[in-house]
Amino acid sequence: MVPELEIPVTDEQEAEENVGFLEGMRCPKCESLGPFSISCSIGCTIYDNAVDQEGGAEWDDDSTCICNEPDCGFEGEVRDFREENQGGG
Numbered sequence: 001m002v003p004e005l006e007i008p009v010t011d012e013q014e015a016e017e018n019v020g021f022l023e024g025m026r027c028p029k030c031e032s033l034g035p036f037s038i039s040c041s042i043g044c045t046i047y048d049n050a051v052d053q054e055g056g057a058e059w060d061d062d063s064t065c066i067c068n069e070p071d072c073g074f075e076g077e078v079r080d081f082r083e084e085n086q087g088g089g
């Protein structure tokens with residue numbers, strides 16, 4: 001999918017849920033709201049001496065997703081990070 005979201009700007013440091021690209025996502029292990037390392041596909045134009053990135057990153061529920069929390073590092077798929085798949089809520 002190609003996310004086309006406007007990210008709300010907020011002064012509050014501690015969000016209780018994601019509302020942007022990571023909407024509905026939370027680490028199933030440490031409950032971190034991110035950031036997460038997601039294996040994305042990015043369309044690029046490759047020249048002999050340069051690389052132009054075009055378009056945005058794309059990922060789906062099958063993409064590898066890793067929690068960036070140093071003490072966690074949970075690795076799974078994007079679907080594993082969706083709160084709707086974690087039985088909570």
Ligand SMILES: [Zn+2]
Nearest residue numbers: 027030067072
């Ligand atoms: Zn985690």
